Amino acid sequence: MTYRPILPLQVSSPMPSPSEQMLYNSVRIAAVRAGVVTSYGTGFYFNLNVGLGVAPLLITNKHVIEGADALSICVHQALDDGSGPSGTHHNVNIALGEGGIVRHPDPSVDLCAIAVGELVKPGSLGGKNVYAVFLDESLIPDEQLWTDLDALEEVVMVGCPNGLFDDVNGMPIMRRGTTASHPALPYGGRQEFMIDAACFPGSSGSPIYLFNSYAFYNKPRGGIDMGSPRIKLLGVLYAGPTIDQRGRIVLTKDLGVSVQSMMHLGSAIRSTRILELAEEIRKKPSQD
Template sequence: MNTLSIAEQMLYSTVKLTALQGGVVASTGTGFFFRFANDGERTIPAIITNNHVVNGSDAIIAICHLSDANKPSGKYITCNIILDKDRVIPHPDPDIDLCAVLIGDLLNQTLAANTPIFFVSLSASLIPTESEWQNFDAIEDVTMIGCPNGISDEINNLPISRKGITASSLTKNYNGKREFMVDMACFPGSSGSPVFVYDRDGYRDRQTNNYMMGVSRLKLVGVLYAGPLITNTGAIVLGQAPKIHVAAMMHLGNVIKSSEITVLEEIIKAKHPN
């Protein structure tokens, strides 16, 4: 198999999560693999998702690709991840629906069992710098990778990609919160999906006002956590987990800015020093 393209790497960075309560399926969501740096040479692997995807659950199931010489083998393994308090690292701000699920022990177990798993880890290098945040345009194309309503390519064990635009400016904090909105169909199950600015064939550099012909750009700009719904009475509510009322999607999504992932990194560094 040839080296994975950037788009293929985006797919293999994301995984469907099935939350369990007492062994019974409670909900589905999306997570993505991320490697946190600590102060030493090693990194700390985790799955990033929303708090509400794992809250109230005692385990999550992730079906992972088996590795064949550092490539996806076409075979899969079901990983049952117990959610104890030392594994789940929530964002310290309770209003930011974000957490990291540490998986270092899971990776060690799969290696010891000679069933290593294949995935692509995202890292802080993909998070925009402060200068890059300020130089995004008011409207940018965005790509989201996830499992809307639990839908995925089950035969090939791959998530669904969706395309849209920013509905609020990346340079601003929407309504004063560290988030932005996207114009994209966002359904339960997409919670925890990574949102990228991915320009495959070129983009305009606003700092120099030059068009970077043939130069690709990939930036992890956020994590979807909710979307506004309009109820049958006309009220607009913020939908996260499924609600027991009749409501229609508004083709919009609320996305936590990826810079909040660095807050999790500082907590993880303190808990897991070199």
């Protein structure tokens, strides 16, 4: 497996830039049942420290994989020397046995992980290695940073709205927006926040990054910091409010056709809740 630390500023060619690295972290998920694709969603790679080692995972929402017996995703092939992506990608299937699925223990938290140790082990692509960028816990804000965040922050979401992605290059879609609720405050009393961005079915499971390329407002200091990027994993999209034909607002995760209209808002689970999956993994000592 070609592991890459996520999103430190890369200055040497041919390493991808921080935003390019995001494209090698998110994947389109096609949920498959009895050989038929039933829905689309998004997932992203994450290395979770589980105490005795690191578990390579694909993070997504519970509802994305609900009812599926397999997932189909696009993976990139590494150059032979491991220095970067080769430009070749493959569609691979992941069988969903219960032993490989880790669900968040709180039924109200729409978050889960799929073990991908076998997928990313050396030589898994017919003798070639997978190239992927894995996030890790260093990208999750600590309590001090959550407190320091301003009400309006710039965010980037990387996913596959309505199942859309660049199938020629194997790349997801990037969308820019802002926080819509104060990220330092638990929205509705839950460990969640809202974003102002175009969120559509298929975007469920997308990582949401705090992404300041060159400058940002430093609230504790009361001034502008410039010169280096500020990039953190803020959360995971799981739903978005819609307006039905009667004008009622509904929080929906459904992928079916309806007369509801999206409100250009999204509901996200705080990234800190990913860490709560570690205890569930420790209960499964045979996991990859």
